[in-house]
Amino acid sequence: MDMILFNQIGASITTLLGLMGFLAPKLAMKFTGLSSSTKEGSSEFRATFGGLFIALGLFPLWIGNPQGYLLVGLAWIATGIGRAVSIVADSCFTSKNVLAVFFESGIGCLLILGNCSIL
Secondary structure (H helix, E strand, C coil), X not given: CCHHHHHHHHHHHHHHHXXXXXXXXXXXXXXXCCCCCCHHHHHHHHHHHHHHHHHHHHHHHHHXXXXXXXXXXXXXHHHHHHHHXXXXXXXXXXXXXXXXXXXXXXXXXXXXXXXXXXX
């Protein structure tokens, strides 16, 4: 399998999740299991889960530089590590959190595997 495909899949998933957060924050809230009780909460979904993820996914697709994909992969791996630490440190062991660790780490691994030649 062509390794560039790993890059494109990982960056595309990142972009699609960002579009969901930006265009449909209530759907993103349901997807993440979070809720917002304030208007600022909805803004946070559009900004962080939306705009940030869109930029994070589109930038490496746009520039086509392996280091851009690698950075996105490392960001996903760091997210998975942060969630795994939270599961232990914050006693947040739920099936949704465990699944999220595998999801986030999986996307990160796709992007890192797609760039093994520069490591």
